[in-house]
Amino acid sequence: MDAAADGDCFVMAYRVAVELELGSTYAGDVYVVHGVVMHPETGRHWHAWCEVDEPVEVPWRDEPVIIETAIDRSNGLDVELPAVLYRKDGRVSDSEVFRYTLLEAQEHMLRTSHYGPWAHDHERLCPR
Numbered sequence: 001m002d003a004a005a006d007g008d009c010f011v012m013a014y015r016v017a018v019e020l021e022l023g024s025t026y027a028g029d030v031y032v033v034h035g036v037v038m039h040p041e042t043g044r045h046w047h048a049w050c051e052v053d054e055p056v057e058v059p060w061r062d063e064p065v066i067i068e069t070a071i072d073r074s075n076g077l078d079v080e081l082p083a084v085l086y087r088k089d090g091r092v093s094d095s096e097v098f099r100y101t102l103l104e105a106q107e108h109m110l111r112t113s114h115y116g117p118w119a120h121d122h123e124r125l126c127p128r
Contacts, residue, residue: 007075008075009049009072010048010115012048013072014048014115016050016073017030017050017102018102028067029052030050030052030101030102031051031099031100032048032050032100032104033050033051033100034047034097034098034100035048035093035097037092038090038092046116046117047074048115048116049072049074050070050071051068051069051071051083054066068082070082070086070087098117098119
């Protein structure tokens with residue numbers, strides 16, 4: 001599968017993750033995320049975006065609450081939504097989502113020479 005032919009989401013997810021790691025206003029962990037989405041016009045296909053897990057202090061809790069934000073800047077978009085809403089809108093199944101730290105993403109890129117998808121059974125999950 002030539003991910004580049006389908007848009008720039010895999011490249012942009014990586015680039016945005018690097019930007020967020022280097023100088024973000026977010027205080028949390030950054031992930032490159034690959035998942036199978038259901039688009040009303042193009043059907044099921046692989047897509048990539050970033051997610052940030054940001055800890056938020058709540059006075060009445062001993063532990064911070066983690067707020068997950070999805071960030072998608074692919075194909076000219078500039079979307080930042082709660083991850084649960086982003087995934088729901090894209091009809092993304094949790095079993096078809098793969099989150100990678102920036103280091104893990106870099107290791108996969110070096111091993112495969114591409115930006116993704118990297119799931120070992122990606123063709124079975126969403127064949128072309």
